[in-house]
Amino acid sequence: MDARFTELLTPYLPYLGDRELTADTPLREYGLDSMQAIELMLSVEDTYGVELPDEQLTEETFSTAGKLWDALSGQLGGQGSDTAPAADAV
């Protein structure tokens, strides 16, 4: 996950507090509700200039930070969460 992504995601997680945002951070537990999930998706799409395919828009995708990053990086040229940050690919 790149810095831009964690920066974008953090405001949607009001219960995260001082904890570090990692790939395993469960998004709903830390306060992402369904309406915010849509805002988050649009914001991710705007920031990275991609469109997340409908097939990816499942509960699973929004379950953890890492899963959402995986879905995003899939659109950024196939880079997974354990590869280099994808920000330069835009």
Next chain:
Amino acid sequence: MSGVTGQGPRTDLLAAVEQVRALAAKHAEETDEAARFPVAVLDELRTTGLLGLLVPAEYGGLGGGLDELLDITMELGRADMSVAMIFSMHCQQVAGVVHHAGPRLAGELLPLVAAGRMYLASVTTEAGKGGHLLTATAGLTAEDDGLDIDRFAPIVTGGEYADGFLITMRSPEARSAGDVSLVYAHRDQLTITPSGDWNPLGMRASHSTALRLTGRIPEHQVVGEHGQFRTVVLNTFGPLAHLGWAASWLGTASGALSRVLRLLRSPDGRKGANLDSELLMTRLSRSRQRLETVHALMRHTAEVVTRVRAEGDDLSRPRYQMLINSLKITASEECHRAVEDLIDAVGLRHGYLKGSPTGLERALRDLRSAALNYSNDRLHLADGKLALLDAEVRFA
């Protein structure tokens, strides 16, 4: 099992279903009048084994599936909508246990359900959360020897007669109101304090009073993982609730249409009604058309849910959730309107008065609850959000 949709209850269950339906029809007027739970009908559901419809055969149950659930619920709805709702909501709880409980809880609970000794009630309502199913205010407290429950619920269908309860509460380590666990509690494990009267417009026999539940349960009675109620809802409770409710409402409206048609075809009815009336024909047609729409949508939804499960696909996908929600909204509106059409068709005497053999007055009161029973307004909000997630507009 026949496995064929639209063929009526599977043959080996026909006699049992007819027994329960006949008893429900016999008691319907009286339980409606007195707003009393149909205890005799519940007893018949116990002795016929139908409470164990969805319990797999290895636990001694009937091993039925979605099609059987819909067929039987519709039959019961023809006689009494409260009975159909009591039955289908119990089956929904059973499915929750079958699909999400750990082996220990399933092993303890399912044989009791199959033996007719376990009628399960659902406790998801809570004051002050505005009908939000997926949030909880009261929290479970973790103790050394289990989990403490202290929970008030304003509406629990059949709660005073249930042998066990599936209850939503905030998880012990919850960070947000959406961190909800589903737990099972046996009647013996709880102190149950009923409060308030039950005197509603319709659904009077469902006896859905307020209850306060307190007690302690062992940790293995959490259904699914802590905080995973959302998963139970998206995969099991949501689909089963909306399908079961749709079948209850469609059964109720079908029973009403059937009784009107029989009246119109009887020698006395032919004297009172003009079968040459184009207006009457149009109203009968509209009523039937509404029921055809609901029936087709209900069977299609059941087929999709069964297929998605069999293929191991994810029911949380927007297109599946929108289908399941659309079924609920459509069924609640169309079944109610179908009965209104019939009231216009037959007029005051057979449409509006208690005591008419058409039973339209009670059917209309009962069906008025459909749009409110998990509010259509709330479902439209959910579907609006889901629609934004399916910009391609693909249908299930």
